[in-house]
Amino acid sequence: MFWIVAIFTLGSALLMVMNKNIFHSALYMVLTFIGVAGVYVMLNADFMAAVQILVYAGAIAIFLVFGIMLTQRGNMKQTNLFSAHVAVAGLVSLAMIVINGFMVLNTNWPVSTAEPPSNTVSLIADLMLTKYVVPFEVAAILLLVALLGAVIIAKEVKKTS
Amino acid sequence: MQIFIDLANWLRAWILGMGISTTATELILTAVWTLVVILFVLINLIVLVWIERKSSAFMQQRRGPNRLGPAGFLQFPVDIVKVLGKEDITPAAADKFIYKIASTCAFVTAIVAIAVIPFGPGMVLENLNIGIFYFIAIGSTATLSLLMAGIASNNKYSFIGGMRTVAQMISYEIPMVFSLLGVVMLAGSLNLTDIVASQKNMWFIVPQCIAFIIYFISTVAETNRGPFDLAEGEQELVAGYFVEYGGIRWAIFMIAEYGNLVAVCAIATIMFLGGWNAPFGLTFLPPFLWFMLKVYCMIFLFMWVKWTYPRIRIDHLMHFGWKFLIPVSLANIVVTGIGIYVYRMITG
Numbered sequence: 001m002f003w004i005v006a007i008f009t010l011g012s013a014l015l016m017v018m019n020k021n022i023f024h025s026a027l028y029m030v031l032t033f034i035g036v037a038g039v040y041v042m043l044n045a046d047f048m049a050a051v052q053i054l055v056y057a058g059a060i061a062i063f064l065v066f067g068i069m070l071t072q073r074g075n076m077k078q079t080n081l082f083s084a085h086v087a088v089a090g091l092v093s094l095a096m097i098v099i100n101g102f103m104v105l106n107t108n109w110p111v112s113t114a115e116p117p118s119n120t121v122s123l124i125a126d127l128m129l130t131k132y133v134v135p136f137e138v139a140a141i142l143l144l145v146a147l148l149g150a151v152i153i154a155k156e157v158k159k160t161s
Numbered sequence: 162m163q164i165f166i167d168l169a170n171w172l173r174a175w176i177l178g179m180g181i182s183t184t185a186t187e188l189i190l191t192a193v194w195t196l197v198v199i200l201f202v203l204i205n206l207i208v209l210v211w212i213e214r215k216s217s218a219f220m221q222q223r224r225g226p227n228r229l230g231p232a233g234f235l236q237f238p239v240d241i242v243k244v245l246g247k248e249d250i251t252p253a254a255a256d257k258f259i260y261k262i263a264s265t266c267a268f269v270t271a272i273v274a275i276a277v278i279p280f281g282p283g284m285v286l287e288n289l290n291i292g293i294f295y296f297i298a299i300g301s302t303a304t305l306s307l308l309m310a311g312i313a314s315n316n317k318y319s320f321i322g323g324m325r326t327v328a329q330m331i332s333y334e335i336p337m338v339f340s341l342l343g344v345v346m347l348a349g350s351l352n353l354t355d356i357v358a359s360q361k362n363m364w365f366i367v368p369q370c371i372a373f374i375i376y377f378i379s380t381v382a383e384t385n386r387g388p389f390d391l392a393e394g395e396q397e398l399v400a401g402y403f404v405e406y407g408g409i410r411w412a413i414f415m416i417a418e419y420g421n422l423v424a425v426c427a428i429a430t431i432m433f434l435g436g437w438n439a440p441f442g443l444t445f446l447p448p449f450l451w452f453m454l455k456v457y458c459m460i461f462l463f464m465w466v467k468w469t470y471p472r473i474r475i476d477h478l479m480h481f482g483w484k485f486l487i488p489v490s491l492a493n494i495v496v497t498g499i500g501i502y503v504y505r506m507i508t509g
Contacts, residue, residue, distance in 0.1 A: 021256075023256070024256075046295075050291055050294050053301075062301075062327060062331060066327055069308075069323070121290055151483055155484055
């Protein structure tokens with residue numbers, strides 16, 4: 001099962017990069033996000049999977065596609081061309097793969113034999129409101145301010161027009 | 162409604178009796194239930210289209226369908242057969258693959274959202290801990306398939322329709338989620354079965370009536386129904402994002418639309434109208450029937466609003482969503498939080 005999800009995720013990621021039509025690339029990116037959500041589900045992290053789908057496959061992908069729609073060109077087949085700097089890109093990615101692989105192989109991963117918790121939401125909530133309360137509140141206030149800012153901007157437009 | 166659960170248990174025993182392993186049995190049962198849900202949506206579609214056409218005709222002093230079957234009830238099944246026989250046309254300029262899968266994607270998101278809805282005690286396909294959150298997450302991806310249809314048709318009108326759909330759906334998703342948050346705060350759970358169970362004594366529409374109104378308005382916009390059906394405004398955009406679609410692909414879009422309608426009405430019933438709990442202790446009807454009755458009342462409310470109000474303008478729509486619904490829904494959350502705190506202080 002893991003291999004199916006992994007091949008699905010990596011395959012759609014590869015297609016996203018290789019595709020020449022940027023709209024298709026964006027849709028393959030959604031498939032990649034759904035694949036990552038599948039990995040979360042297999043790790044028994046259903047809340048994380050739902051967040052992944054809501055935030056990435058839902059919100060971010062739509063903003064991307066919206067951006068693509070606003071900047072649409074006549075010939076969609078040439079919107080996501082390959083970069084000319086193949087050698088440099090190859091070198092940088094090779095370096096990243098080597099560094100990451102080295103770090104993954106040399107980290108002492110903790111292995112737990114405990115049963116995964118069935119109800120992750122309340123555990124996450126407990127952690128967020130005790131140990132990580134400050135970052136959680138900061139993020140919450142930031143988002144609230146952004147939302148109110150959007151409302152204020154919308155109100156401002158009405159007055160001047 | 163014990164009969165469905167008995168049926169499931171009987172089916173499980175029967176398949177196990179044929180010497181198939183437990184995992185395979187569960188897989189087969191899940192497949193069967195998924196099929197049942199799809200059939201439920203399709204049968205519902207026939208009834209809903211009939212109610213919609215009849216009630217709109219009544220409101221506009223027309224007769225509506227009246228030729229086939231009793232009161233024209235068989236008109237839509239016959240229409241389905243007609244649609245199945247039509248030629249499958251793909252525009253030459255369209256983005257063919259995306260154009261073809263867009264309608265199916267819309268259908269899939271509509272069906273998948275129904276998976277977590279409990280139709281009665283224990284009658285749920287997947288009793289997820291995060292039920293309502295899952296529903297919101299799936300709902301957020303539904304926008305994408307409409308956008309795919311709009312952009313892949315390569316047509317000005319469907320393009321504008323797609324743009325409008327997205328702008329409308331992402332704006333109204335925020336008040337919808339916020340209005341549901343008040344209920345989640347009161348129930349203290351994201352599980353839909355638990356939320357229904359916590360409404361045994363009082364439906365959440367009583368303490369959360371503002372949230373219910375916000376939810377109703379924003380779901381009318383989310384499902385692209387009138388008076389917020391700007392995405393398919395017939396007069397200016399012909400039909401919006403599915404203007405190029407014909408035959409069965411168009412029909413699948415219609416199925417998805419009604420599937421979404423059933424899903425949001427079921428969620429409204431669960432979150433605000435007490436789910437399958439009978440009102441005033443009138444338990445002579447089984448819980449499943451109570452649930453369906455409430456869902457149909459909600460659906461009728463949707464149709465009533467659609468056929469009696471004129472379509473509003475796109476800028477008014479956006480202003481209303483951002484300047485009125487979002488602040489009110491935020492205020493509702495604050496008041497709910499204070500209310501819960503005060504209630505706890507009083508009751509100790």
